[in-house]
Amino acid sequence: MTLAEPAALSVAASAPPRLHIARRFTARLKASLPAYLLLLPSLVFLALFTYGAMGRVLIDALYQRATPKAPLRFVGLDNIAAVLADSAFTGAVVNNLIYAVGTAIPSIGLALLFALALARTNAVTSALRAALFLPVLIPMVAASALFLFIFLPNVGLLDHYIGRLLPVLPNWLGDPDIALYAIMIITIWKNAGYYMLFFLAGLQAVPEDVMEAAHLDGAGPFMRLRYIILPELKPTFLFVIVIATLNAVTQVDHVFVLTQGGPSNATNLVLFYIYQQAVEHFDVGKASAATLLTLAALMGLTALSFRTMANREGGP
Amino acid sequence: MLFSRRLMLGLAMAGTLASALTFPALAGEGPTEIDLFFPVPVDGKLARDMGTLIKEFNDGHPDIKATAVYTGSYDDTLIKTRASIKAGKPPAAVIMSANFLLDMQIENELTNLDALIKADGTTKEQFLGQFFPALHGNAVINRSVYGVPFHNSTPLLYINADKAKEAGLDANKPPQTWAELTDWAKKLTKREGDKVTQWGIAIPCAYDYCGWMMETLTMSNGGRYYNEEFGGEVYYDTPSMLGALTWWNDLVSKHKVHPPGATPGPAVSTSFISGNAAMMMLSTGSLTYVRENAKFNYKVAFIPRNVRNAVPIGGASLIMPAGVEADKQKAAWTLIKWMTSPEKSAWWSRATGYFAPNMAAYKTPDMIDFLNKNPDAKTAVEQLDVAKPWFATYKTVPVRKNLEDEVMLVLNGKKQPKEALVAAQKAADETLKPYNAETSLKLP
Structure with missing residues (x-):
């Protein structure tokens, strides 16, 4: 913002008289025509598959039918009100918040730890990096199918080992108190390696001379981490946090495979709620309204974080 | 990631369009x-x-x-x-x-x-x-x-005949009533201190299976799950279903012969095959799987009754x-x-x-x-x-889930059966409301 405002002011100050506006506009259009032409293919696909769909959601959210055979009628914001009043939706939002915080923080923490440990490149660290990155390569659906067997009550891999330690074996996916955490463990396992890549890249950008200077000044490893590495990694942190939050809202493959939102809605996340409304309840209006709410929240979040990022880069 | 996925989607769509x-x-x-x-x-x-x-x-x-x-x-x-x-x-x-x-x-x-x-x-x-x-x-x-x-x-009672024999029971004379089944399950449960090493019985409860098992138990208890003639009514808050859910819950929390929580069908059959559960209630559709994988003698029997012998298809x-x-x-x-x-x-x-x-x-x-x-x-x-017949209503799946979510809470010890069934009935009535508005409550 600090950068953008003065720029906007200077353009306004040097604006030509009104008469010239039309001519200037055509001239500009001519100049930028090739650019638009080059963008056209992507624009067509974006319009078809992204903006068109979003527009449709906006319209669908405003209509509802009173009884199964009644015609659709305009209901304004009633669908949004109905979604907000639905305890299943508020439950899904709470679950999603727990899920987002509970997956983002541990997976980012682990990622940073891995990156710091494996920052130097040699044969051993390369092998370890590959091993840690492996979960990223497995599709979420396949990973979930594997975990289905790991979490199998009484006879699964996890119970086979943990069973020796605990008196009563937990029903990992069948107990509403545990199921969400079981799902979170999969997400952390899957994403930590991915975020590690960003931190590894971020660590390359830490200036070597500053580190050396700190070393000469007698700063220990902790001091170097606290006062040099972490501040230098701030943009990476911001970026990874945004990605992690988006993932928490957009990845529900494991919920589909493992729990279908159950038991008793304990693992119902917002995206899965939308799916349920749309295809199980056949309620397009409510599904669209929930989608709009989610989109609004996500866009707000993204705008906020990118603004923070722009501030940092533009700052002193 | 996002871009490539969008591209793939676009290509796939274009391909389908072209072939169409x-x-x-x-x-x-x-x-x-x-x-x-x-x-x-x-x-x-x-x-x-x-x-x-x-x-x-x-x-x-x-x-x-x-x-x-x-x-x-x-x-x-x-x-x-x-x-x-x-x-x-x-x-x-x-x-x-x-x-x-x-x-x-x-x-x-x-x-x-x-x-x-x-x-x-x-x-x-x-x-x-x-x-x-x-x-x-x-x-x-x-x-x-x-x-x-x-x-x-139809749902069947599968019995591990070897384990029954070990416990002094004869699988050729399977339990006929809930009382006998409870007794069998107690005898077939093995414990080491607090820890259960072998469960007497397992009944699946995941979306879809759970509703079917509730209908099975309710029918054996003399009840009906839904109005067979009209798709706008279900009978969740009734004595017959209350008895069914209470018995299931008793197997879990009172007798402790049934694994706690909601267990999906494949987990139940795996448990039975591995000898971890000595009996299970499961669809006859799993019979070939059990026949090919069980390394022990097994028997299948009718679902035991409390009031009458009845099962859904x-x-x-x-x-x-x-x-x-x-x-x-x-x-x-x-x-x-x-x-x-x-x-x-x-x-x-x-x-x-x-x-x-x-x-x-x-x-x-x-x-x-x-x-x-x-x-x-x-x-x-x-x-x-x-x-x-199998329960079938307007919006069968959501109406069934209204019940299943509550049953899962009961099996996990979060709610009492009566309280759960009242909540399930209320939720189901709400789901069925638009259909009733168009049929049974649309008056001249």
Whole structure:
């Protein structure tokens, strides 16, 4: 913002008289025509598959039918009100918040730890990096199918080992108190390696001379981490946090495979709620309204974080 | 990531569009191409068996080319069928969970099969007469035929006969009542201190299975799950269902002979196969899987009663979605009749463990032979005498989930049965409200 405002002011100050506006506009259009032409293919696909769909959601959210055979009628914001009043939706939002915080923080923490440990490149660290990155390569659906067997009550891999330690074996996916955490463990396992890549890249950008200077000044490893590495990694942190939050809202493959939102809605996340409304309840209006709410929240979040990022880069 | 996914989607869509545009022109004189959507709801290698079946059909019918499309669970198959009807490209035939037919008929998504039956020169009574009477309820709506029973099941009590013998019980005289079953389960549960090393009994509870098991227990307790004549009512908050849920909960929390929490069907069968659970209640559809994988002697028996012997049917019917073109309808009808004929019905039954809905299947020599070798396959058929239709309402799946979510809370010790059933009833009434507004509460 600090950068953008003065720029906007200077353009306004040097604006030509009104008469010239039309001519200037055509001239500009001519100049930028090739650019638009080059963008056209992507624009067509974006319009078809992204903006068109979003527009449709906006319209669908405003209509509802009173009884199964009644015609659709305009209901304004009633669908949004109905979604907000639905305890299943508020439950899904709470679950999603727990899920987002509970997956983002541990997976980012682990990622940073891995990156710091494996920052130097040699044969051993390369092998370890590959091993840690492996979960990223497995599709979420396949990973979930594997975990289905790991979490199998009484006879699964996890119970086979943990069973020796605990008196009563937990029903990992069948107990509403545990199921969400079981799902979170999969997400952390899957994403930590991915975020590690960003931190590894971020660590390359830490200036070597500053580190050396700190070393000469007698700063220990902790001091170097606290006062040099972490501040230098701030943009990476911001970026990874945004990605992690988006993932928490957009990845529900494991919920589909493992729990279908159950038991008793304990693992119902917002995206899965939308799916349920749309295809199980056949309620397009409510599904669209929930989608709009989610989109609004996500866009707000993204705008906020990118603004923070722009501030940092533009700052002193 | 995002970009490549979007690109792939775009390419896939473009590809489908292109093939959709060019194909009709190419098809012209060739065989009528039809799709058959099929789910795999139980354990076993059903997908491969379906491939074998359809290949045999295509070899015998050069003018038709049927393609079997695997569509996941019963619930997924409903969703995919609905999506394809909405997209204007419905498959010509679908193997649809028998209790979804009413909901689909209410939403105008089914083809009435009466005309096709009439065109064959048979009456509805003759046509339905081929199938076990217990199956008619889920195939006929408003006196019109909408589905042809393809593979059906009833819930069974599976008993690990070796473990029973160890505990001094005789699996040839299986428990007949809930009291006896509770007693058996207690004797079959093994503990080391607080830790259970072998469970007496396991009953599955995951979406879909849970509702079916609740109907099973409620019916054995003298109750009904829903109004068989009208799709706008369910009977969740009733003494018979309260008794059923309370007993199930007692097995978990009072007697501690049933694993706590909600356990999905495959986990229950794995548990039984591995010897971790000595008895289980499961669909007869899993019988072939158990037969091929159990390394011990097992027995199957009727579901024990508290008030009366009664079970719901399960399984699926062949249906034709609305909006299928006439030539494809004809081809699909040929396929449906072929698949439900005595020979094929019997073959599929042997391959899967479902019973064959076509009564004549049990008179084919192969089947008589098979039953002599595998008398356990007879139990499900014998139990048909006391079988009744599977619950089917307006919005069957959400109405069923209204109950299942509450049952899961009970099995996890989060709610008392009565409290849970009151909540389930309230939620289900709310889900059914729009339909009642259009039917039972629409007054002159």
